[in-house]
Amino acid sequence: MKNTIAERIFDFLKDFPPFNILEKDQLFEIASNIKVTYLEKNNFIFKQEAQPHNCFYVVKDGAIGLYRTMGEDQILVDICDEGDLFGLRPIIQNDHYLMSAKANEESIIYAIPVEILQEIIKTNTKAHKYLIASFSSNIKTPYAVTSNSNLFANVDSLEKTNTFSEVQTAKFSKNPITCVPSATIKEAANIMSSNRVGSILIVEDKKPIGIITDKDLRLKIATGLFSIEEKVGTIMSFPVITFPAKITIAEAQIAMIKYKITHLCITKDGTPDSELIGILSEHDIVVLHGNNPSVLIKELKRAKNVASLKYIREKTSALLNSYIEQNIPISFISKIISEITDAITIKAIELSLDEMEIQPPVKFGWLALGSQGRKEQLLITDQDNALVFEDVFNEDYHKTKDYFLKLSKKITDKLHTVGFEYCPSKMMASNPKWCLSLSEWKSQFKNWITKPSEKSIMMCTIFFDYNLVYGDSNLVRKMSKSIFKSIKSYEIFLNFLGKNALVNPPPLGFFRQFLVESDGAHKDQFDLKSRAFMPLIDAARLLILSHNVKNKNNTIERFEKLAKLEPQNKDLYFSCIDAFKILLRYRTEQGIKHNDSGRFIELNNLNKSEKLKLKGCFKPIKDIQELLNIRYNLAQMM
Known part of the structure; x- marks a missing residue:
């Protein structure tokens, strides 16, 4: 005889982590042993300091509030809704409850026996990691070095697995001729x-x-x-x-x-x-690894016109889609696509140089800015670039600059044809403002740093993430040296940069609700770039600059370096890395799905698992901003 109640519970749980990663027979065993409980509003499930139950809970319908008692006050810490877990202490730490759980409205909850799940997680490490992660997100110090928990232990369990790995060692011939x-x-x-x-x-x-x-x-x-x-x-x-x-x-x-x-x-x-x-x-x-992007690089080397570059860019997009579908690690994807994008840019520069009547009068460097400069550009976005050329005598200046403006116009036009739209704000080397001599760039950066304003700080966040794509590396080294020299002479600039890093508050409101756009074309949508990406990017940039570290533009690489420089904060920095990887993959998936930049998200289109995954990324954002606030005493600047 069928157990229809168990089947209904099974159908509900299978869509929520960690139950969605259990074997079918494991999940059915849980569903068959669940106790269904109805709660009226204000009924307690358990209270702070009480002995742990022999079960933990899942919300079926309604809302369960988690409260912490502080003296005579009841402080609402969190609200659990459909599919959320709570009361995990008996699984992780058999100790008194640190919070009370009370029904904020009429609710139905499932009580799951601890013994059954403990047996299952002995053989299902992904489920075990997810439960630890869920538990750790509510403890006092989730980034403590002494804690065995990891806020992002659920990264693997929330993403499909794949046999390919960044750390898979390549097999080489041990008998070279x-x-x-x-x-x-x-x-x-x-x-x-x-x-x-x-x-x-x-x-x-x-x-x-x-x-x-x-x-x-x-x-x-x-x-x-x-x-x-x-x-x-x-x-x-x-x-x-x-x-x-x-x-x-x-x-x-x-x-x-x-x-x-x-x-x-x-x-x-x-x-x-x-x-x-x-x-x-x-x-x-x-x-x-059969899908080799080296073939695209070879095609680029043979390309003789812009049409060929556009064709290769389209093939690169297909390669990106394939990598995402195969669930290949996002760090690897980012590096590969960035190298191909740089190669396309280099070829566009070479084709443009061939069209010029004479060779460049002096040495120059083509700089990628923004996401391309950080090697984080996966989807096709608008251009952000600049050009630096060697200093010349005053009488030769205008002639030299005119040459490089003409060259830059050819390059940006080709990149536009390839698929990279013109920057709406004209942050391109074809703009006279961003095609400058080395001395002019030094002066420009010094002015931004020593006379900080809202506009100059914004410019710094764009131009500090430059990467030399083509040309003379010595020019860029001199630029970088000048920037760090200016920062050292005016260290309060870092405080202004810190204030800018806090412009976007943590992406969740008090009750764990996504902060969405309140008006405009994207009303009620979630801005993934401004509210999630930029706080991490800005924090990594500021902290790496404070350590006087040069040539670290990539956000992940910056946090990796910071983890070595500040071992006391390494768990926070590693969690920032995990969050950034998840966000980068998610934005790429959304961009591919909707054929856009993936920046704005319709929250109604997200399932519970996707919302949980995104919310898990937001705690490091909150904590890294708190670290900046304390370190740079930013409360006094607000």
Whole structure:
């Protein structure tokens, strides 16, 4: 005979974490042993300091308020609604309840026996982690180093799993074919032929100093540029790019894209100065992970017009969709898409330079700003870029600037054709304001820093996240040095930057309700960028600047560096990283789904699991803002 009540409970629970990750028979066992309780308004389920029950609870209908007694006052801490868990202490810590639970309205709750779930979570680690995370979000110090709990232990359980991993070690050939520097090209070619390989490493004192591939033989020997009787050193590529044996697939792919190579040398300590132990080829990576973006990079290198760039950008979007569907780690996706975007930009610059009547009169650098500058741009957004050129004599200034403005216009037009819209605020190198000499940029940054205003602080949040995409790196180093020098001479600037980081309050209201837009075109929608992303981005930028750390623009990398610099706060910073990853994936998914930037969300379209996942990201935002408030004494500036 069917247990219809148990089936109805099963159907309800299966849509909510952690029940949605249990095996079917496990969930049905729970549903068959649940006690259903009806509560009138103001009835207590348990009270603060009471002994824990032998069960915990799930809200079926209604609302349960969690209250903390402070003297004679009852302080409302949280409200649990449909699908929310509460009363978890008997599972995690068999201790007195720290809060009271009372029905704020007529409610139906499910009481789940602790014994049954304890048996299940012994073999279901994801469910165990989720329960710990739910419990830890209500304890006093969720980021304490001594706590075994982790606010984001539910990250894996709330996302689909995938066999691919950022930390999966790449398999490389442990018997690389080698020759000595004194060998001739003919001898090296014979060794390659007899071993049926497409490359040979040149080794001296067991250390790799160069590499010859089939491509070198085709382009340099078959064409008659060099004699086959010459030494291998005349045509070998050097220096080689080396990594340690524990190189991951992600690291290998990114390195090959970045350096535009097809082979990596594996050495004992990962440096060129240690013994060669293997070689990893692009073919090895293709075998390990078939969807290889290196193919797109090769197409970019062959591209001869803007139409080709647009086609590759569209293929990149398809690659992004595929990665998201496969649930590949978002950090890896971000790095890959960023490298391809940079490569598209570089090709647009090269095509534009070819169209100019003369070569650049002086050295210059093309800077990506904003999300592209932080290497966090996954969806196609509008352009944010700038140009810096070498200082020239006054009489040559206007002629030089006109040249770079003309070049910048060609570049931004091509990027627009590719799919990157013009910036509505004209934050582009084609704008004379953002096409400046090195001295002008130094002066501009100094003025923003030493004369902070609402507008100048906003400019700093945009321009401080620059990344050199093309051109002279020495110019950018001088710019960075000048910025840090100005900050050091006017340290109160960091306080103004901190005040700006608190402009957007934590994304939840008092009763854990999402703060939505109150008017305008996006009324009643949730602004994911302003209320969730920017507080984390702004905090990471401010804190990394305060430590005088250069060349760390990516938000995740900034928090990773901060965790090392401030070990006392590392748990908070790691939780910020987890939150940022979840938010980045979610915004990308929403952008793909709605064919937009993914910035504004219709909350009515979110299911319970999605809302829980987003709410779990908001506590680190609140706590990182509290840290800034205390550290920079921002209450006095409000």
